[in-house]
Amino acid sequence: MDNHGCLVVFSPRDNATVDAYSFDTPQRPMVLLNVMKDDYYRQRFDVAPELGRLVMHVDAEPGRRAVEDQANVLPPSS
Secondary structure, X not given: OHHHOOEEEEOOHHHOOOOEEEEEOOOOEEEEEXXXXXXXXXXHXXXXXXXXXXXXXXXXXXXXXXXXXXXXXXXXXX
C-alpha cells in the first residue's frame, strides 16, 4: 500500500485499542496499525481488510457490520 500512495503508520501506544484503522484524506489514504502487535505477519493481515474498506467503502461509517463483513471475507478454498 505504501508503494501506491497510501500512508501506513503505527498508532501511538496510548491509543492502540484496535487492530487497524483506515481513512481517506484529501492528500492520501491512511492506515494506522496497532503498535502493540509486534508481529510482521499479523500486521500484514491487519492491513488487508483496511485496503478493502478504502476501496469498497470510502465514505462508509466505520464499524458498520456490512462494511466489516465485506472487508474481512476470505477467498474460497480451492
